[in-house]
Amino acid sequence: MTAPDTAASPHEFLHPSHWKATPGYACGVAAEGRMVFLGGLIGWNAEQEFETDDFAGQVRQALENIVAVLAEGGAKPHHIVRMTWYVTDKKEYLGALKELGRAYKDTIGRHYPAMALVQVVALVEDRAKVEIEVTAVVPR
Numbered sequence: 001m002t003a004p005d006t007a008a009s010p011h012e013f014l015h016p017s018h019w020k021a022t023p024g025y026a027c028g029v030a031a032e033g034r035m036v037f038l039g040g041l042i043g044w045n046a047e048q049e050f051e052t053d054d055f056a057g058q059v060r061q062a063l064e065n066i067v068a069v070l071a072e073g074g075a076k077p078h079h080i081v082r083m084t085w086y087v088t089d090k091k092e093y094l095g096a097l098k099e100l101g102r103a104y105k106d107t108i109g110r111h112y113p114a115m116a117l118v119q120v121v122a123l124v125e126d127r128a129k130v131e132i133e134v135t136a137v138v139p140r
Helices: 055-072 090-095 097-107
Strands: 012-014 028-030 034-042 080-087 114-119 130-138
Touching: 034 055, 055 090, 055 097, 055 130, 080 090, 090 097, 090 114
Parallel strands: 080 114
Antiparallel strands: 012 028, 034 130, 080 130
């Protein structure tokens, strides 16, 4: 992955100049404006049905769900300042990085906010393989 596309974002990405570049995420983001908080979204459709058990497929759907909820709050993907990913299998995540990169760029674009990834034992929905929380800031 490449460095964040700061020209497309209204936010300031924070990265000490003497640190090595980060692959696909920012170390920090400074932002001002209206905050939009999204609860953990998973990879099921609007009818709350899973269309796939494929990890990358669930990520793609979760990201599409994020974009839809952001729109309800008057936000767009480039307003995202933070994402926390909860996955049930770190190895499955790492094994799908290429597909995840495509799904991410197709839905979020080349915008890489501050991110964290945590492996968890399980998610509330048994078929869910990923859950993503998002914070966005829409400039005034």
